[in-house]
Amino acid sequence: MNENYINVVLADDDEDDRLFFSEAFDELKIKTRVSTFNDGVYLMDYFNSEDAILPQVLFLDLNMPRKSGLECLKELRADEKFNDVAIAIYSTSSSEEDVENTFVLGANIYIKKPSDFKSLKKVLSDVVTLNWQYHTNGLNKDNFLLRL
């Protein structure tokens, strides 16, 4: 039964963003299971726990208390067992520095949080239905940042 669902995880300290995120998936006609974590520590604790269900796509906010998205990204990419998890950076800023850093550290795509709910739904549906294998093979700095 699990195979029919796409498991999606979001780590974001912002309550509103978690709400938008969940609502967007609720309205999308894609079968997804969405779980959200309030910061990097909660996320990593879950990922490292034994009964963790690893998601197909992890949405990672960069600016979080206790453990930032960047730190999570480093830890995840240092561990082979998370190789199959596509990591989408999900951030307010799209500063060149952040884009460059996360690209180098092995994130798969960079999403700038849209300021419009319709756009948000479109972006999330695009990312979730993306052919990761195809995307990752042709990944470069230019298509890393998802343009709306």
Add this chain to the structure above:
Amino acid sequence: MITRIKKKSPLFIKISFYLALLIIVVAGATAFKTTKNLSKSSELVVETYMVNVQLEQIFSYLKDAETGQRGFIITNDSLYLDPYVNSRESINNSFAELKELTKENDFQQNKLKDLSSLIDKRLNNFERSSSFSVNDNLESPKFDPVFFEGKELMDAIRSKISEMTEHERVELLRRQEDYQTDVLLTPIFLFFLILLSIALVLLAYYKITKDIDSLKSYNEELETFKESANQSEIISKHGNWIWDIEEETYIYSDNLYRLLGEQPQSFKPNLDTFMEYVHPDDREKLEKDVAAMMENEHLPFVHYRVIQKSGNIKRFKSYAQVLEIDGIRKLIGTTSDVTDEFESFRLLEERNVELERNNKELSAFNHVASHDLQEPLRKIQTFLSRLVDKESENLSKNGLVYVSRIQNAASRMRLLIDDLLQFSRTNKSEKVFETANINLILEGAKQDLAEAISDSNALITSDTFPVMYVIPFQIQQLFSNLISNSIKYQKEDATPEISIQYSRINAIEDDKLIKPKKEHYHKLTFTDNGIGFKNEYAEKIFVLFNRLHGKSEFSGTGIGLSICKKIVENHKGYIFANGTPDKGAIFEVYLPI
């Protein structure tokens, strides 16, 4: 040039001196030789006379003998025979004398031999003819031939003697001629030699005087130069010193004393007296540096502090080099008071630190603007979109109007934040210039604006551009800002037409370029058919936050053209705007080649 003259002159003087000396020696030798010749030739004259006298004497002895013999023959008195008896001895003496006198003359020696045999014959003849007289046979027929033979012999002797005398006369004449030439030529020769040496001495004297004159003028120049060096030392706050390493003597220039806060030449300069002025903390290091100077010949600058008697602390910088002048090792140094420089450098560093701090604050602000300001705004917008989507039925007509007003304000705020960010990014220090294909950059800019272009049906025509040395992403920004500007400020119901022309221009031929730094520029001309503007605003439109139109007419933040100007300035280029209301605007961009 000075050194050349100095080297050439002494050589010339030396040569003329030695030449004059040589001439004098030659003259002396010539005079000596001539004098010697002269005395020799007078000796020879005397010799000739002596030979003549002796010959005369021999002949006169013979004559005496002949006369005596005749007397004896006539009188038969033997008393008459005395001269004959004496003549033998006298003749022999004279002969010996003659032999000695003519020993170097073969001709005369031969003649002398002939003469000797003739005389012998004559004397024999005397003997025989006398014997006739003694025996009283004078009447004998044999006596006449003997007597006659005596006469003939006597003639032969006379002729021989006159031959010899003639030879001597000729010899004498020849010698006298030689002597005459010598006597005539030697003084002329000597006179010329002396004239020549006088000329040489005069020339040398002239040369020396001239050298002294030029030396004097060099001295004057040197004096002037010294004075101007003094002045330059005062104005540039430095002093010179020379340290004779072997003699352990020091020379300080006047200004070095002044730098130490003392009257010029007011104390005896040496290392110890100087060290007294040096800041106690710097003394040890300076001593080390000075020791190193002696070994390494020349060193990097040495920095230290000195304390003047008035208590002022000054910072000095010294440089010295060991020079060997005529085998004497000297340390030649310059010391400069760099207190002011040091102070201004310190001030500059402080400012730099401050500037750096400001920059950091600015980039922190950037981050706040990019992230923290955007976040609440984004939420406002998202919630608004949720409100419109889900709750619009529940809102009154007025409520919907308010919501749409809020949406407008929020979009405007987003635009402002985005533009501000872009402006500050344009300011960033990382400016990587590279040779870029401008045609591709234009395509990129068109893609950025694809939506606006297709919405407005804008027609963009452009020349083909050569490659340029630019910061590519900034030039793309410039293109897209200018094009979007043209599209934005469009007349109602008109299709935007934008043309971008290229030309390569010579800086001197373009009146607009004030003090251009390069000779040639790329000129890009953006022409549109939009609403244009009054030319009096041509400069104002580039000022940050400056807008020519109300917000409701045209959306805009007043940042776009400021960014354009910033970008062009980053490229050390120029941007000019030119507008005609209701006709359009022209933007000219000059980028250095």
